[in-house]
Amino acid sequence: MFFENCITSFLNLIYKQNCLICNCAKVDNFLCKTCLKDVHNLSSFAHRVYKNIPIYSAYIYSGSIKKLIQLLKFSHKKQASKVLSQLLFDYFKKLDLNKDFIIIYPNTYFIKSFSRGYNYMYLLALEFSKLTGFKVEKNLIKKIKYTKPQYLAKNRHKNIEGSFKINKKTAQKYKDKNILIIDDITTSGATLEEIINCCLDNNLNSLICLTISKTV
Ligand SMILES: [Zn+2]
Numbered sequence: 001m002f003f004e005n006c007i008t009s010f011l012n013l014i015y016k017q018n019c020l021i022c023n024c025a026k027v028d029n030f031l032c033k034t035c036l037k038d039v040h041n042l043s044s045f046a047h048r049v050y051k052n053i054p055i056y057s058a059y060i061y062s063g064s065i066k067k068l069i070q071l072l073k074f075s076h077k078k079q080a081s082k083v084l085s086q087l088l089f090d091y092f093k094k095l096d097l098n099k100d101f102i103i104i105y106p107n108t109y110f111i112k113s114f115s116r117g118y119n120y121m122y123l124l125a126l127e128f129s130k131l132t133g134f135k136v137e138k139n140l141i142k143k144i145k146y147t148k149p150q151y152l153a154k155n156r157h158k159n160i161e162g163s164f165k166i167n168k169k170t171a172q173k174y175k176d177k178n179i180l181i182i183d184d185i186t187t188s189g190a191t192l193e194e195i196i197n198c199c200l201d202n203n204l205n206s207l208i209c210l211t212i213s214k215t216v
């Protein structure tokens with residue numbers, strides 16, 4: 001019994017993950033209760049509509065959501081993708097859409113993924129796919145040119161214009177499917193609008209956009 005207890009304590013010590021944000025030890029699932037509370041929910045109505053396509057955002061880009069996105073993008077904390085996708089899923093369930101979707105996301109230019117060592121949006125899409133059961137399609141839309149990060153661009157629409165390309169063969173395969181475009185943050189909506197235009201130009205008409213966060 002003593003031996004078993006020792007092993008359990010040892011395993012807890014090894015596998016116990018501290019809070020991703022504040023590093024405290026009182027954690028259930030990557031976050032402590034205090035950090036988990038520091039999220040600001042948005043309503044389950046479309047926050048924007050572009051060419052009849054609804055754009056939903058789950059949380060305000062602040063508090064723990066902002067910290068988790070930054071940890072995932074800039075600090076190589078891949079576990080943040082699990083927490084963020086769970087939070088996105090909690091919101092998605094409230095929308096009560098009752099449909100199957102193909103998940104796509106704004107691909108980063110290959111050099112960016114290469115220098116980071118991973119494509120953070122792909123990780124998010126994969127984790128979200130595990131929760132929803134929806135397929136991720138990473139070959140439908142490609143980023144074909146390097147662009148400044150949107151938050152640094154003077155004109156966000158101009159910066160992103162013409163930077164995505166649809167694979168027409170793949171698009172043909174999905175023309176009768178519902179497509180769910182996910183992204184981490186939306187500010188001006190320029191990236192999502194660009195992707196929506198690419199999809200509509202290729203007869204992908206059943207679209208919904210869902211972002212983890214929205215700046216205010
Ligand atoms: Zn914490």
